[in-house]
Amino acid sequence: MLKMRGFSMDPKEGNATPSLKLGFTVLKCLIEASSSLGVSQVATQTGLPKATAFRILRAFHQLGYVEQQTASRKYFLSPQIFGFFHYLTSHFHPTEKASLFIRETARELRCSIYLSMLAGRHSYVVCASGPFGDTTILGSSGPAYATSCGKVLIAQLPESAWADFAPQEGDVAVTSRTNLDPVRYLEEIRQAAQSGVAWNERETSAYFSVAAPVKELCRQSRMAVALLFPYADWVIQDRETLRQQVLKIARELSARLNPGAA
Template sequence: MKQTPLTQGITLVRMMVHAGHSLGVTRIAEELEMPKSSVHRLLASLQDLGFVQKIEATKRYTLSADIFDFVHEIAWHFGRNLRLDDQLRAAAAKLDCSVYINMLGRRDTYVVCAAGGEGNTTRLGSHGRAYASSGGKVLVAQLPEKEWARYAPHNDEVPATRYTSRDPEKFFARLREARQTGFAWNRRETSKDHVSVAAVVREPFIDPPRLAVALLMRHEVFAVRDQAELENELLKLAGELERELGSR
């Protein structure tokens, strides 16, 4: 990927998130393979944006609390634009499980809205490979088959759990099933403790679809639930959400 000030800034913010402590200019320059003069300019820009703050006593840099204003703005306005919060909360209470809205990225699926016991704020933005995600499978299934290979597992990827399959042909088979049934399952493939089932939620004027709704529960809870009932309730919920989005 070609490096630009924007990509370098994002890389630096991610570095600070993962570091968990303040960083000095020398360390940043080494990690980013940039001259110190360029690092100083990059840090100044990030300070102007309110993403980074300088600790004057140590001359080191760390994330600023003001960055959460930006994070909140994205999460709040995107969720508000979807305006599905009430429906998700009601569904989570009715079905006694967590309900997620997932979005398909380049190879991962991301949680963009959530409700229920497993739907706390730390889930927003959480993501995993599409091939191991119920939402990812059902969304990839909507794409032309020639694009499926881009989302297929690679042999060199570390599986998230011992239940995660890295067999591309098995992945393609699951996609064909999802096309026929309208839903896809994730049986402990992303987390050994959880099971989920997802269906596509279509928005007006957006094709192929980018959103899926998923019902998620712990494995021990799923063991005593009726699978067919969950599938039917999921498809009903997806239809309700589509009608809500289409009525605006």
């Protein structure tokens, strides 16, 4: 069954309604296809009955998110679907309030800045700007025990919950530097709780990052902001200066998300 990192497309998993899950399964099939697909091909690749695949394709076609070739009757993804993604990214409250500030700050610091949120055992990028991440990075995820945003958000939780996010048997290293040692992980979370920031030293990509939690009124921190640098820029940076920079950015984002707060 089709999967993407940190997000299941298996209709038998989770608690969403079956029709919604099946719709996502078909949509993901079309997204990953290198060419248009017929109903039988979609059914085969998703494991769905042909009648079910046809019904879902027809629904997406009526919505304008899928187009159909007149001659072959095959289906392909419509560019109109990006209108939905634009609406999502521009109207989702955190990104609506934070995007311009993140873009300007990334330009000023000459780095990339990610705003990420914790979901399950993964952290997901919801807003990004800079030379190492823009719209193509939105929605990307990494194991929370390895990303800087994930680690600093876990550190905001009660200590009794930290072990729930620890590396487990069967977890696969994203890079050669990914930490899969639960003991070392807990020490990193403890340090993040004390210092207010967490670090990712090429555990999930070729970049280094430092992250701080973004506070919201009347709720536990669900977002964190991270500064990303390539190795050549990272090694000349002072860690305490970076810590203070990301904490300052997190405070500014908190103020923008909570206007009028004391």
